[in-house]
Amino acid sequence: MRKVFGRPEAMADVPMHYCPGCTHGIIHRLIAEVIDELGVREKTVGISPVGCAVLAYDYFNCDFVEASHGRAPAVATGIKRTLPDSVVFCYQGDGDLASIGMAEIVHAATRGEKITVIFVNNAVYGMTGGQMAPTTLPGQRTTTSPRGRDVEGAGHPIRVAELLSTLSGVAYISRVSVTGPTNVIKAKRAVRRAFETQIEGKGFSLVEFLSTCPINWGMSPLEAMKWVDEKMSLYYPLGDYTQVQEVAGNA
Amino acid sequence: MHEEAIFAGFGGQGIMLMGQLLTYAGMMEGANVSWMPSYGPEMRGGTANCQVVISSKGVSSPLVTEPLSLVALNKPSLHKFAPWVAREGLIVYNSSLIEAPPERRDVRILGVPCNEVANELGDLRTANMVALGAYLAITKVVSFETVLDAMKMVLPERRHNLIPLNRQALSRGMEIASLWHSQDPGREIS
Amino acid sequence: MGEKVLMKGNEAIAEAAILAGCRYFFGYPITPQNEIPEYMSRRMPEVGGVFLQAESEVAGSNMVYGAACAGARVMTTSSSPGISLMQEAISYMAGAELPCVLVNIVRGGPGLGGIQGSQADYFQATKGGGHGDYKLIVLAPASVQELMDLTITAFDLADVYRNPVMILGDAILGQMMEPVIPGKREDLDLPPKTWATTGAKNRPKNVITSLILDPAKLEQHNLNLKEKYEKIARNEVRYRTYMAEDSETLIVAYGTCARIAQAAIDMARERGLRVGLFRPITLWPFPYDALRQTAEDSLRVLTVEMSLGQMVEDVRLAILGTKPVHFYGRTGGMTPTPREILNEIERIVEEGI
Numbered sequence: 116m117r118k119v120f121g122r123p124e125a126m127a128d129v130p131m132h133y134c135p136g137c138t139h140g141i142i143h144r145l146i147a148e149v150i151d152e153l154g155v156r157e158k159t160v161g162i163s164p165v166g167c168a169v170l171a172y173d174y175f176n177c178d179f180v181e182a183s184h185g186r187a188p189a190v191a192t193g194i195k196r197t198l199p200d201s202v203v204f205c206y207q208g209d210g211d212l213a214s215i216g217m218a219e220i221v222h223a224a225t226r227g228e229k230i231t232v233i234f235v236n237n238a239v240y241g242m243t244g245g246q247m248a249p250t251t252l253p254g255q256r257t258t259t260s261p262r263g264r265d266v267e268g269a270g271h272p273i274r275v276a277e278l279l280s281t282l283s284g285v286a287y288i289s290r291v292s293v294t295g296p297t298n299v300i301k302a303k304r305a306v307r308r309a310f311e312t313q314i315e316g317k318g319f320s321l322v323e324f325l326s327t328c329p330i331n332w333g334m335s336p337l338e339a340m341k342w343v344d345e346k347m348s349l350y351y352p353l354g355d356y357t358q359v360q361e362v363a364g365n366a
Numbered sequence: 367m368h369e370e371a372i373f374a375g376f377g378g379q380g381i382m383l384m385g386q387l388l389t390y391a392g393m394m395e396g397a398n399v400s401w402m403p404s405y406g407p408e409m410r411g412g413t414a415n416c417q418v419v420i421s422s423k424g425v426s427s428p429l430v431t432e433p434l435s436l437v438a439l440n441k442p443s444l445h446k447f448a449p450w451v452a453r454e455g456l457i458v459y460n461s462s463l464i465e466a467p468p469e470r471r472d473v474r475i476l477g478v479p480c481n482e483v484a485n486e487l488g489d490l491r492t493a494n495m496v497a498l499g500a501y502l503a504i505t506k507v508v509s510f511e512t513v514l515d516a517m518k519m520v521l522p523e524r525r526h527n528l529i530p531l532n533r534q535a536l537s538r539g540m541e542i543a544s545l546w547h548s549q550d551p552g553r554e555i556s
Numbered sequence: 557m558g559e560k561v562l563m564k565g566n567e568a569i570a571e572a573a574i575l576a577g578c579r580y581f582f583g584y585p586i587t588p589q590n591e592i593p594e595y596m597s598r599r600m601p602e603v604g605g606v607f608l609q610a611e612s613e614v615a616g617s618n619m620v621y622g623a624a625c626a627g628a629r630v631m632t633t634s635s636s637p638g639i640s641l642m643q644e645a646i647s648y649m650a651g652a653e654l655p656c657v658l659v660n661i662v663r664g665g666p667g668l669g670g671i672q673g674s675q676a677d678y679f680q681a682t683k684g685g686g687h688g689d690y691k692l693i694v695l696a697p698a699s700v701q702e703l704m705d706l707t708i709t710a711f712d713l714a715d716v717y718r719n720p721v722m723i724l725g726d727a728i729l730g731q732m733m734e735p736v737i738p739g740k741r742e743d744l745d746l747p748p749k750t751w752a753t754t755g756a757k758n759r760p761k762n763v764i765t766s767l768i769l770d771p772a773k774l775e776q777h778n779l780n781l782k783e784k785y786e787k788i789a790r791n792e793v794r795y796r797t798y799m800a801e802d803s804e805t806l807i808v809a810y811g812t813c814a815r816i817a818q819a820a821i822d823m824a825r826e827r828g829l830r831v832g833l834f835r836p837i838t839l840w841p842f843p844y845d846a847l848r849q850t851a852e853d854s855l856r857v858l859t860v861e862m863s864l865g866q867m868v869e870d871v872r873l874a875i876l877g878t879k880p881v882h883f884y885g886r887t888g889g890m891t892p893t894p895r896e897i898l899n900e901i902e903r904i905v906e907e908g909i
């Protein structure tokens with residue numbers, strides 16, 4: 116029997132520490148629902164990042180490992196290669212995945228590692244107090260880009276879904292947001308497809324979430340949602356980025 | 367002169383500012399000073415505190431583990447720090463948010479309705495200054511005027527328009543505390 | 557002399573670097589030192605310098621390697637987990653004899669640990685940390701003023717000896733505010749950086765490398781480094797004492813712990829106990845001789861650290877078994893209180909150990 120409302124079994128019954136209006140919590144819930152629906156909770160291992168979601172291991176009711184900053188895909192690789200029948204997912208922020216962990220994510224993707232990555236792009240380093248992230252928009256003010264991100268010196272924001280979609284090991288990539296009921300439904304569908312892709316052994320899967328950080332953006336929760344819709348999703352268009360191609364290394 | 371104080375409350379109550387004003391004023395009056403904040407993600411929506419040492423001797427430890435004074439603006443911080451206060455020390459607490467006074471009988475305790483007073487002044491954000499005023503009236507660690515001078519140094523230029531209101535809040539806090547004549551340990555007024 | 561200003565420790569380090577002529581800063585955010593890159597991101601453009609947020613500490617420290625090769629005064633700062641990632645570049649810079657300043661605002665470990673102050677990176681800083689036979693000059697400030705002054709000194713030492721210099725602070729020093737008189741860069745006669753890779757115009761080409769495949773030559777390179785380290789050990793040892801002259805119990809502590817120990821010493825003296833402090837400022841070179849001499853008339857030594865006992869090994873080396881060396885420490889981001897230290901003093905005095 117499936118519960119429609121109420122807490123998913125894969126979600127622990129504890130209060131979360133996220134700020135008001137932060138969408139990390141919604142994203143957690145979608146993942147937990149999918150794990151429940153696929154009935155894989157007992158063979159799932161999650162990897163938490165170093166970032167605001169570092170305590171994800173407290174919020175999910177499945178096995179969990181805490182990786183060092185950016186290395187979750189490498190840790191996931193070690194687990195998945197040891198336990199090929201497990202369902203392994205990484206939960207990573209933009210600093211974690213696209214800055215310090217760029218090498219690990221690219222190589223996990225290009226190897227077609229059968230893992231699922233939930234990538235939470237909030238255009239800022241949330242946990243450390245709002246510094247510039249690799250995904251910070253041009254002109255966006257942060258504590259280390261006090262005059263606004265100048266692409267001349269600080270480089271251009273990285274579009275992770277697009278970048279990784281060029282790699283042959285990738286079986287499924289999508290970018291979603293959770294700014295309203297329609298987007299939430301689409302997002303959940305994407306998470307489900309990503310997990311299914313892994314379970315079917317097709318290769319690497321990743322869902323990029325455009326997420327809010329009202330506290331470090333200096334916005335109200337409502338303004339933050341609006342900013343995702345009106346600013347972020349212009350630079351980071353929502354949708355499917357899977358390119359039809361042979362999956363490398365599947366013998 | 368030697369003072370070791372802890373200021374504590376919610377993040378957003380202006381706790382750090384209270385401590386910094388006192389520290390800056392102490393420095394301006396020629397004392398040795400240090401200011402040590404709590405920090406990190408646990409501050410978001412949680413509790414904040416800072417530890418201040420002001421001394422005519424050198425400041426040895428910047429960490430305050432046996433405060434002579436505690437100014438607590440919310441309940442969790444009163445609970446946490448009240449047991450730390452040295453015997454015969456002082457606790458100033460925000461009676462607007464803390465109904466029951468602390469249970470210590472060996473320290474001086476003053477409840478100040480900081481939020482009510484601040485609201486009367488038209489800006490809840492001055493509750494911290496009401497508390498600081500009360501604390502200053504009792505301890506006389508630095509003078510009222512120096513604190514006002516320190517405000518010009520600590521607040522960014524664009525916030526200087528708030529100084530007159532903060533001044534009023536400080537004075538109101540001082541008045542309330544000076545009505546509190548008795549220094550008997552354990553005596554309290556609300 | 558300038559006016560006193562109230563500054564955060566982290567900001568004092570950043571401003572000191574600017575005052576010392578550092579115009580290149582590469583770093584990556586990590587608590588509890590974020591005020592440094594944040595300050596640099598505002599300040600560097602004002603002085604025509606470069607602030608760059610690297611993609612990681614691995615990259616940031618190699619950017620430092622590059623800027624040092626180009627002859628710049630350059631700095632990076634981080635906290636424990638980030639410093640671990642820098643060990644590769646640090647070893648390369650030590651090997652290639654490149655001057656640079658590294659700051660570690662230490663937090664509790666191991667692993668991701670916590671974000672409160674700690675001294676548990678003493679071994680990493682003073683005994684290597686990366687691979688190979690090398691030494692960093694390690695300075696341990698104990699106040700915001702010293703963070704300012706020693707940061708300026710660090711740039712000079714780096715240039716004089718062509719060696720990486722590390723400031724070993726901790727979260728408490730980084731976060732606290734104290735009055736500071738802004739320091740000044742000394743007028744030193746520094747050797748010109750003729751080795752820098754600035755383009756081989758009118759000179760033979762310069763190559764900077766730490767690769768020496770011939771073991772005999774690599775051994776010779778290491779012997780040359782050793783000679784340099786011995787010179788540093790002869791010339792650069794720094795320490796302070798407090799009420800040490802007549803002390804029966806001599807406390808050895810550095811950084812924040814020395815400040816706390818000083819408070820404990822005041823309490824002990826009020827109780828008539830003869831206790832003093834020896835505070836190493838250079839953790840490498842460690843003041844072995846000075847400590848041995850200072851402790852000469854003491855009955856016992858007590859090392860206090862925010863770790864489970866790391867510097868205590870150097871203290872024992874200095875004392876050479878001539879008297880008991882005790883240890884008291886808290887770790888994981890906990891700090892000993894003056895009262896705890898006093899209790900420990902009273903215990904060892906009473907037990908006569």
Ligand SMILES: Cc1ncc(C[n+]2csc(CCOP(=O)(O)OP(=O)(O)O)c2C)c(N)n1
Binds near residue numbers: 212
């Ligand atoms: C090696 C290392 N460097 C730096 C840090 C400090 N650090 C913690 S979280 C974080 C970035 C978090 O940003 P992001 O990944 O975008 O996650 P968010 O908090 O925004 O969800 C950093 C730099 C660390 N823990 N380890």
Ligand code: SF4
Binds near residue numbers: 132
């Ligand atoms: S700091 Fe930002 S990302 Fe972190 S919990 Fe708060 S709102 Fe969410």
Ligand SMILES: [Mg+2]
Binds near residue numbers: 208236239240241248
């Ligand atoms: Mg982020």
